[in-house]
Amino acid sequence: MKIVIGTRASQLALWQAEHIKAELESRWDDVQVELKKIITKGDKILDSPLAKVGGKGLFVKEIENELIDGTIDIAVHSMKDVPTEFPEGLELFAITEREDPRDAFISRNGKSMAELGQQKDVTIGTSSLRRQAQLLTLYPHWNIVSIRGNVQTRLKRMEERQMDGIILAAAGMKRLELEHLVKEYIAPEVMIPAIGQGALGLEVRSADTALKERLEFLRHPVTTQCVLAERALLRTMEGGCQVPIGAYAVPKENGSVFLNALVASVDGKEVVKGQLEGNNPEELGVTLANQMLNSGARAILSVVYHNN
Structure with a gap:
C-alpha cells in the first residue's frame, strides 16, 4: 500500500510528516510512505500579520486541494493551524498524542520574563494576537512586534532586530531539539495555549476507508x-x-x-x-x-x- 503524505516544507512540518511516516512504516510491513512538500500561501506571505491576509486557512488550503485531487492521501497538520470547518469530502480523522502544549520564551540576552518586566523599552516578537494580548496583560509597557516565518527564521530575526525575546510553541522547540534555547516554559495558568497546540492532526478523504483503518492506531x-x-x-x-x-x-x-x-x-x-x-x-x-x-x-x- 502506497501512501503519500502532504506537508508544508518547513523544518518543523517535515519533522511532523516524517514522524507519521515512521509510525506507519513501523506498524505496517506492507506500507510504503512518500512525502510531498507543498508551499502554502501562509508560507509565502511573511511580511503581514496572518489576521490581515486570511488567517488560519492560509496554511492548509493548498494541501487540502491536493487531497481532493488525489495527489496526496494524508495531510499532516499542526492542530493549532487547522480550521474548524472542512471542505466537502475531507475529514479530520486522527489527532495524535499531544506534545508539550505550553508556550516557550526564548531570551536573546538570557533574562527571564520577570527580569525583563522590570525594564523599560522591552521588545518581544510574536506572530500571535493571543500571545500578544496575554503578554500585555502581564507587562503593559512592553513593545510587541509581529514576527512571522518558521522557527529558524524567527530566531534569526530576533537577533537581527535586536529583540529582547520571542515566544514560540514549546512543542516545536522540543521536536526540533532546540530546548537549550528556551529560557522558560510559560505555565498554561499564566498564558493559555492556542487551541490544539502541541497535537498533530491527520486529514484524509472521507471515503478512504482502507486508509483510515491503517491510521486508527495513531488516534489518541x-x-x-x-x-x-x-x-x-x-x-x-x-x-x-x-x-x-x-x-x-x-x-x-x-x-x-x-x-x-x-x-x-x-x-x-x-x-x-x-x-x-x-x-x-x-x-x-x-x-x-x-x-x-x-x-x-x-x-x-x-x-x-x-x-x-
Missing part, C-alpha cells in the same frame, strides 16, 4: 477529547488562527474534561476568562463559549474582527 483518545472541546469553543466563537482566543483542556480522573479559556482585547486591557468541566467535549466547548460570549467576549471579538 485523551488528546482527542481535549482538543475537540477546545475546537468546539473556537468554532462557537467563530474564531480563527489570529484572534486573541486561548483554550486548554485537560482530562480529569473521573473521565471528564476540564476546559480553561480566555478571550482578550489585542492590547490586553480587556480579558474574559472561563472554566468549565463536563463529560461531553463538544457540549463543553459550546457551553463555555456561550457563557464567555455573554460575559463580554462577544464585544471584544467584534472589535477585533472590525479592525481586521
